[in-house]
Every structure is written in C-alpha cells, then in structure tokens.
Amino acid sequence: MLPAPRTVPTPPAATSARRGGRWWAAWPGLGAQVLLGSSVAVISATNQLPVLAVQAVRYALAAVTVVVLARVARVRLVRPTGADLLRVVGGALTGLVGFNLAAIIGSRHAHPAALGAAVACIPVVLALVGPLARRRHPARQVVLGAVVVSGGAVAVTGVGGADPVGVAAGVALIGCEAAFTLCGAPALPRMGAWSYSAATSTVAALVFAVTSLTAEHPEVATFGRPEVLAAVLYLGVVATAVAFVLWFTGVARLGPGTVGLCAGVAAPAAALVGAALGAPLPGPVAWLGMAAIAAGLLLGLRPSGSGRRRPGRSEVTPRTRRVARRTPLPSRPFSGRTTSAACQCEEATMPSSVGEPSRLHRRNTALAGLLIFLAVLFLAVAGLLFVARSGVDPDGASTLQAAMVGAGLAGVVLLVVAFVLRRGGWRQGPLGVERVPGGQTWAYTEVRGLATFFRSGLPVGLAWTDVTGRRAAVTAHLARFRTFYERFGADYVAARLPVVLAELEAGGTCEFALVPHAKLRAFASFGPSSYASAPTRPLLLTVHSLRTDDIDVPLWQVEQIDTSAWTDSLAFRLTDGRTLRLDYTALLDLPLVLALVDELVSRHRAAG
DSSP states (O other): OOOOSSOOOOOOOHHHHHHTTTHHHHHHHHHHHHHHHHHHHHGGGGSOOOOHHHHHHHHHHHHHHHHHHHEEEEEEEOOOHHHHHHHHHHHIIIIIIIHHHHHHHTTTTHHHHHHHHHHHHHHHHHHHHHHHHHHOOOOOHHHHHHHHHHHHHHHHHHOOOOOOOHHHHHHHHHHHHHHHHHHHHHHHHHHHHHHHHHHHHHHHHHHHHHHHHHHHHOGGGGOSHHHHHHHHHIIIIIIIIIHHHHHHHHHHHHOOOHHHGGGGGGHHHHHHHHHHHSSSSOOOHHHHOOOOHHHHHHHHSOOOOOTTOOSSSSSSSOEEEEEEEEEEOOOOOOOOOOGGGOOOOOOOOSOOOSSSSSOEEEEEEEEEEHHHHHHHHHHHHHHHHHHHHGGSHHHHHHHHHHHHHHHHHHHHHHHHHHHHHOOOEEEEOSEEEETTOOOOOEOOOOOOOEEEEEEETEEEEEEEEOOOOOOEEETTSSSSSSHHHHHHHHHHHHHHHHHHHHHHHOOOOOEEEOOOOOOOOOGGSSSSGOOOOOOOEEEEEEESEEEESSEEGGGGGGGEOOOOOTTTEEEEEHHHHEEEEOOEEEEHHHHHHHHHHHHHHHHHHOHH
C-alpha cells in the first residue's frame, strides 16, 4: 500500500475571508458602539447616585450577564492564566477603571464636548497603534478612513473648553480606551470575546466595589427607585455586557486597527437616541459629521487589493483564483462504480457511532445571531422608554408605555424564535458525522459524491451522499462551519484514501463524476433535495493515467500540477513541454481526487 500523501488539499486562504466579508465582520463592532452610544439616554437617571457604586453594580451585572448568556448560548468560558491574566487586569484597570475615573475627573475640569472630542480620536489611535502592536505596518486606507471618521465624530460632539486638568483627562481617556482594546486583542485567540469580557468586568467590579465602600459608603436604598433600577440594569446588561462581547468579537474578526473605525459610530448613536427621547435634533454640522463618518467607514472597510498571494504551481495546495466561482450541485451522487471488480470500493455497514464526537455544531447560527441582536435592540428600546416615561406628560407617558410593552414583547418573541432556530445541528467525530436530533449517521468510508460550494472564494456549503443513496447537506449557517468543513475534508480523505489506493495498486480503475461547464443553478436551491441538477461525465483514474472523453493525462510524465484555479480547473505540465488542462464546473470528491493524483505522481517521480 502506498503511504499517505504529503499534501492534503486545504480551503482557500483566510485572507479571502478578511477581504470579502469586512462589512459582515464589522457589524459586531458597529452594534457595540451603537449600544454604548445609547447609554447617554439613561445616564441622567444615575446623576444623584454614588458614582463609584454605580460603576461597581454596572460591571457586576455585566459579568453575571455574560456568564448567564454564555451558558444559554453554550459558549465555554476560559479562565485567564499567565500572560492572559495580566492582559485582563491591565485591560480592566485601564479601559474600565481608568477610563471612568478620567471621565469623572474630566467632567469637573472640561466641557462635555471637549471630552467627547477626545474620545472621537480613538479610531485614529487604534488605526496607527493597533497594527504596530502586532508588528505590522498600518494600512493606509484604514488610517485615512479613521481620520475621516474621527473628524466626523468631532463635528457631531462639538468642541468645548478645558483647563490643564481637563486636557490631561482627555488624553487619559484616549489612552485608556485604546489600551482596553489593545490588551484584549492578544488574549482573544485563547480566551475569546465572552471570557475576556466577563473577566475584565469582574476585575472592574471588584475594584470599584472596594473603592466605593471606602470613599462613598453607599446605601442600598438609593438604587430602589424603578427608573434608577432600570437605568442601572440597562447600563450593566446592554451597554456593557452585550456591547463588550460584540466589540471584542469585532476585534477578533478585524483586528484592533480596523475595528477602531467602528468607534466613531458612538457619537451619532448618542445624538440620535437623545433626539428620539426628546432632546433637540442635531444641527447641520452634526449631520455633516454623520455623513463624514459614513464616508470614513466606506473608505476604511472597503476591500483591499493588497495581500493577494499567488500559490505555488508545483504542489497540491488549492487556492481559488476566480472569487465569484462556486461549485454547483451534482446531477447524481457518485456511486463508487468501477470498471474492475478489484476496485469495488467497500460498502461498509453504517457504524452505530461516529467515534468520540466533538462539540455540537448548531445550525442557523447566523440567522439566530441576527435575531438575538435585534431582540437585544428591542429590549434596549423598551428599557430606554421605561426610563424616559417619567419625564413626560401623562398623555405622552401612556403612548411611551404602549410602545415599551410592544418593544419588550417583540424582543422576547425574537429571542424565543432565535433559540428555536438553533435547535439541533451536527456532531462530528473521527469516523463520521451525526445529525442531531434524529441520530442519523454518515461514515466517512461511505461518503460518495462530495460537493463543495463556494461564494466569493470561500466555502459556504457541503453536500454528499452515501452508498445507499441517502443525501445530506450542510451550509455556512452551521456554527463553526469552517472547522466542520476542514475536519470533514481531512477525515474523509484519510478514511477513503488508503482503500482507493490499494484498489488502484491492484490494477483497478476508479470512476469519479465530473460536471462539465454548464449554467449554474441559483445558490438558493442548495440543499439535499436539489442534489441532482446537471449531466455528468466520467473521470477515470488508474495508477498510470487520468482521463476523460477529452484528455488523457499520463501521470508518469507529469512534471508540475497547477491548482491555482482548483475550483474549476486543473493544469498538468508534462515533461515533453505540453500542458493539459482539465476544465469542469464541478468535480465530485475533489479533495480525494487531488490527494490521489498527488500521491500517484509522487510515486512515479520516486520510481524515476
């Protein structure tokens, strides 16, 4: 039996995800800043409370909320250790404790607009310092976008006077806010957004609690009024817990430099939320500032043409060259037919287990996440209306109360629908996959006709059948789909490759299904029911050749394999100077075919 291939086909480069989905990757950061900006609507309800005690309760509520939501969402929290513990403490002391203390001191020595203008400079600081902290050069378009965003944010907040202490407080605000993000970025790969948010909130709550008990001696009764309780709940649950998780999710996706652009959204959010609750409408300059912020976001988040890498042409390392291409559904499943009895691929019985399964990959997570985000917004609106209704006349209060009840009910309904959509999914093990609920299993040794679907150069779906004709499909709406996709391909090739190689060595010929160039079906039709859509042609593989009706590739003469456009073609350069190209719209079992060809070519080279 031949040894396992040295190279296993891998998905397209992660840089394509970063370029193709920047706006989708940026929405958590944008949502976080909207929630942070909306907190100005409830700050007035806490003006008469002990400042440090409010912050202690706020961050304690935030820590508890993150833990509870993590349990509900089945997110595993990681305890910080070593360097991560230092980053957690540093982030909490600078971004939470230091920032709030600077804001408290600055409010006595500077106009609020001056402090707001200082905070508006955060995008520029992160755009410059964020990449440098990771030993990279700042991206020119991100820096330009950050300058435009910061200028627009200053136009929205306005400017004001400040004495030297106020100026120092403004500088401290900038440094502390940037440090919060920069301390969190290195810890996110191991801890994740949820764990880092919970840990920093816990540290801040402890620091503020000790400081408040020492300096303020607060009374519990001061928090008993309904409007005060609602305001503190909103600050802790929505403007801190949810906002922090969203923010650091954005940091993990885009990096601290690019996600800093989203910080400019807080100023327009604060102005618009205040206007919705009865404050004066923003002036013309503020509207121009909002337009500038939008322009800066468009500039900084637009896809960049830099960073493209051309893959090597002599190794089987697939890269996608046509970013709009996706592999369509096959017309019929690959049945494992061969032209030799010696190459009859095994039809093993279905195992009762897929081995030691990994965590459950829940389905519809993208849609459920969007619904949860909308539900939080509705509940946040309900909280804001509850706080605001005490300051309006009786007629207006009844209208606000009705709107509050409606927004609250809508939020609850959306939460229920989101968790219903997330019910079930797939478990993945070393021997196969299992559908949950239902318990149907597919062994990797039985998989035939594996089709991979791409959009903008990224895998967005898998479809396959087994030897009995059962069909299954998985889309990118699955939680941690990229992990599922990579592990499925690797385990599938590892299970099938030794058997097929043995049959080829015995003199057999294996047949794979190839979909010739044809009109693609709409991506919306993806699913098990649409697994048959286009005519196929056979692709025959032996130890010595790879052939179709059009070409015959002698594997012993192959000098180089070009897989740069592996989603729609393979090119073989022969020792006699010829180049043979295999074109297709889809090649079923493509990872297995690539691994087989690579191994057979390597074998012929070794044999001389």
